[in-house]
Structures are given as structure tokens and as C-alpha cells.
Amino acid sequence: MRNLKKLISILVLLVFFGCQTRSKKSVEAANSKPNFTSVETITISESAIPLGMVFVPRGQNGFFMDSTEVTNAEFKAFVESTDYITIAERHIDWEELSKQLPTGTPKLPDSLLQPGSLVIRNDLEQLPKNSLHHYTQWWQWKIGANWRQPYGPGSSIEGKDNHPVVHIAHEDALAYCKWKGNRLPTKEEWQFAAKGGSTTKYVWGIDEDDRISNANTWTGSFPSENNVQDGYEKTAPVGGYPPNDFGLYDMAGNVWEWTATRAMKEPNLVQFVMKGGSYLCSKNYCANYAIDSQMETTSDSSYEHLGFRTVRDTK
Numbered sequence: 001m002r003n004l005k006k007l008i009s010i011l012v013l014l015v016f017f018g019c020q021t022r023s024k025k026s027v028e029a030a031n032s033k034p035n036f037t038s039v040e041t042i043t044i045s046e047s048a049i050p051l052g053m054v055f056v057p058r059g060q061n062g063f064f065m066d067s068t069e070v071t072n073a074e075f076k077a078f079v080e081s082t083d084y085i086t087i088a089e090r091h092i093d094w095e096e097l098s099k100q101l102p103t104g105t106p107k108l109p110d111s112l113l114q115p116g117s118l119v120i121r122n123d124l125e126q127l128p129k130n131s132l133h134h135y136t137q138w139w140q141w142k143i144g145a146n147w148r149q150p151y152g153p154g155s156s157i158e159g160k161d162n163h164p165v166v167h168i169a170h171e172d173a174l175a176y177c178k179w180k181g182n183r184l185p186t187k188e189e190w191q192f193a194a195k196g197g198s199t200t201k202y203v204w205g206i207d208e209d210d211r212i213s214n215a216n217t218w219t220g221s222f223p224s225e226n227n228v229q230d231g232y233e234k235t236a237p238v239g240g241y242p243p244n245d246f247g248l249y250d251m252a253g254n255v256w257e258w259t260a261t262r263a264m265k266e267p268n269l270v271q272f273v274m275k276g277g278s279y280l281c282s283k284n285y286c287a288n289y290a291i292d293s294q295m296e297t298t299s300d301s302s303y304e305h306l307g308f309r310t311v312r313d314t315k
Contacts, residue, residue, distance in 0.1 A: 002013060005116075006306055008177045008248070017180070020046040022099045024102075033233065034247040036075075037262075040181060040264070041306075042054070042167040043216040044057075044062065044314065045214055046229045048310060048314075049064060051146070052066060052067060052068075052072035052156060053065060053066055053067060053312065054067045054246055054247040054248060055246075056189070056192065056193045056248075056311075057177070058189070058192055058245055061311065061314075062067075062314055063185075063189065063307065063311050063313055063314060064230075064312040064314065065189075065193050065246075065248060065310075065311045065312075066182075066310050067186065067239070067240050067247055067249055067311050068140055068164075068215055068238035068244070068249045068250060068258060068309065069165075069238050069254060069255060069307045069308065070164065070165055070176065070307060070308055070309055070310065071161060071162050071163060071164060071165060071238055072147070072150060072157045072160055072161050072162075072163055072164075073161035073162065074165070074166050075147060075165040075168075075176065077177050077220055078175075078180070081094060081179065082175075082179055084172075084175055084179075086146060086147055086167065086168065086169065086172045086302070087169040087171060087172060087300055087302055088115060088116065088145065088146040088167045088169065088302045089115050089146045089148075089149070090115055091113075091115060092113040092114065092115065094108070094113055094124060096108055097113075104300065112185050113234055114143040114144075114308035115140050115143070115144070115146070115302055116141055116143040116144055116145050116146070116152075117141075117143055117145040117146055117161075117167045117306045118139050118140070118142070118145070118215040118301075118302070118303040118304070119139070119142045119145050119150075119151055119152060119303065120138055120139060120280065120304060121137075121140055122225040122307070124138060124224065124226075125223075125224050125225060130219060130300040138223055139303070143253075145167060145304070146167050146302075147165050147166060147167045149169060149249050150167060150304050151233075151304065154280070160237075162234055162237045162238055162239075163235045163237055163238065164238055164250070164287065164307040165238070165307050166235065166255055166302075166304050166305060166306060166307050167302040167303060167304060167306070168258070168302055168305070168306060168307055168308060169299065169300050169301060169302040170258055170272050170299040170300070171256045171300065172302070172306040176200065176310070177310050180310060181311065181312065182310035182311060182312045183260065183311060183312070183313075184258055184259055184308065184310060184311070185259055185260065185293065185310075186259060186260050187259045187261035187263050187275065187308070188261075189259075189262075189311060190257065190259050190275045190276075190293060191275065191292070193246060193248055194244065194248070194251040194252070194275070194276070194291045194296050195199055195244075195291055196244030196245035196246045196248065196251075197245050197246070198206075198244075200241060200291075201290055201291065202214075202252060202291065203215070203244050203251045203252040203289075203290070204242070204252070205289075206288070208283060209283075209288060211230075211252065211253070211283075212229055212230050213230070213241075213253070214229070214241050214242055214280075215241055215250070215252040215253035215277075215287055216230055216232050216235070216236040216240075216241065216253040216254045216255040216279045217230065217252070217277065217278075217279060217281050218279060218280055218281060218282035219282075220282070221282070221284050222280070222282035222285045223258070223285075232279060234279060234304075235254060235255060235279060235305075236250075236254055236279070238250055238314055240253070240279065241253075250276075251276055251291075252276055252277055252289040252290075253276070253277055253278060253279060253289050253307050254276075254278060254279060254280065254307075255276075255277050255278050255279070255306060255307040255309060256274040256275070256276055256277065256278050256305060256306045256307070257276045257306075258274055258306070258307075259272060259273045259274065259275055261270070263296035265296060267271075269298050270299045271296045271297060271298050271299065272296065272299055273294050273296055274294065274295045274296065274297060274306065275293075276289070277290075277293065277296050277307075278305035279305060282303055301310060
């Protein structure tokens with residue numbers, strides 16, 4: 001049993017903890033910022049902007065970006081149109097998984113090799129105070145957890161059409177992009193868009209405490225206390241907080257967002273950069289809602305606070 005627990009821990013670490021912490025409404029607003037660091041900005045007519053996107057005027061090469069994170073309703077439309085099955089819903093191939101484990105690792109029981117994803121524990125407040133240094137304790141592999149059942153069997157997205165879709169692996173996001181005719185933003189594009197033409201540390205400005213009325217983050221002392229001061233314990237409906245000056249919503253908090261930028265840290269693992277932080281980011285711990293912050297995780301990782309938004313090149 002002890003060896004089995006060790007194997008499960010290895011599995012969780014490889015699937016998820018490749019990541020490491022580091023610290024529509026107005027087209028006119030998007031084109032009115034004067035301080036775009038020595039490059040001439042361009043304007044574009046409102047009729048040319050795709051539905052649900054905004055124009056990000058990045059020098060002579062602006063692009064369109066989803067004004068919100070991709071929602072459950074939008075992802076559902078994609079699945080119904082293509083019969084796509086996300087990685088979290090697929091049968092686990094031991095032969096493929098074993099390639100990521102130390103040579104000679106014995107095969108895990110079939111009862112554990114079931115489709116699922118990582119979810120945050122619902123008893124964080126019972127963890128010891130020093131658990132900030134043992135983040136593997138916060139998570140558990142939940143068989144049956146996926147975008148339709150974000151917290152495992154018995155949970156659902158009913159009534160949450162306008163919440164961000166979660167448990168999305170990088171491959172899943174790319175498949176949606178292909179269907180939509182879009183792509184994932186690079187890390188640099190995402191960051192430029194999040195700034196909204198400003199130079200502040202946060203999407204909403206310079207005061208970190210203003211996040212409570214501007215983003216869905218962890219309010220309280222992580223991980224022992226979440227006082228839900230911002231109104232949401234988990235995901236929030238997209239577009240519920242004020243947008244930045246480009247008209248982009250939830251560029252801080254709510255859910256992490258995949259980018260197209262590959263992280264060059266682990267030669268044996270394919271990792272990509274995520275931006276924006278999530279509802280689990282807190283002032284006393286990671287504060288990854290800061291614009292310059294990022295995390296990296298393996299391309300096949302999926303968990304309850306990771307989603308995405310897309311971009312499209314201008315013609």
C-alpha cells in the first residue's frame with residue numbers, strides 16, 4: 001500500500017505539478033491609449049471585429065481576442081458539432097503513461113487507470129498551517145472529473161453555461177481553436193492584451209487589495225480560510241467584473257488560461273505557459289493574478305481551474 005501511494009503521488013506530480021509558481025464594449029477605448037512604447041497603433045472598424053472578440057491594437061499587427069474566457073456553452077457547442085472527447089474523458093494508456101515514469105515502475109492497478117482529472121480538496125481548512133510548503137496535499141486525482149463534471153461524479157455544469165470551461169488540456173484547447181478558426185495567444189500577446197495599454201502591475205491598477213471588486217481570486221488566508229468576500233468560492237460567470245481598457249474581461253483570476261508559448265524548462269516534458277491566475281490565487285501565497293506572473297504545466301494536464309481564451313489574426 002505504501003508503494004501504491006508513492007506511485008500515485010508520482011503520477012499526480014507528473015500530470016500536474018510540472019507547473020511552478022511565479023511570482024467588446026468599446027472599440028474607441030482600445031484605440032485611445034497614447035502610450036504604446038514608440039510604435040504607431042492602428043484602428044479598425046467595429047464591423048470588422050468577430051462576434052465575442054475585441055481588437056487588441058498591438059502596433060502595426062493588432063489581433064482579435066475573445067473578450068471572455070471560453071465558456072461551458074461555447075465548448076459544448078464545439079463538442080456537439082465534432083463529437084470531440086477531452087483528454088480527461090479518455091481511457092488512460094499505460095504504455096504512454098509509463099514513458100513519463102521512472103524506468104521499471106510497475107503497472108498501476110486498472111482501478112486507478114480510469115479517466116479523470118485533478119480537483120482541489122474540499123477540506124483545505126483542515127490542513128496544517130505549514131501546508132503552503134506541501135502543495136501536493138491540496139490536490140487529489142478524481143476519477144470522473146472532467147469539463148462536464150468539474151468536481152467529479154455527481155457534479156455538473158447545469159446552470160453554468162456562462163462559466164469558463166475547465167479541465168481543458170492544451171490539446172483540447174487547440175482542437176477548439178481549429179474548429180473555431182482561431183489560435184491560442186502567445187505569452188507576449190496575452191500579456192500585452194492584459195495590460196490594456198497601461199503599465200500597472202495588475203489589470204485593475206496598482207492597489208493589490210482592489211482585486212476583491214475586480215477579479216475572482218481567493219480572499220482570506222490560503223489555504224486554510226476562504227471568506228468568499230468577492231462572492232465566489234469557485235468559478236464566476238465570465239464578464240462579471242469590470243473589463244480592462246481593451247474591453248477584455250477576467251484577465252486576472254477566475255481560471256488560468258493556456259497560451260501557445262512552450263516552456264523550455266524540462267527537456268523530457270512538453271510544458272506550456274499559463275497566464276492570469278485563478279480563483280485559488282491569494283495575496284498571502286502566490287498572487288499570480290499579477291500581469292507578469294505565469295505558471296507552466298505539462299500539455300496533457302487538466303484541472304478544475306484551468307481554461308483558455310482564443311485569438312484571431314487580422315486579415
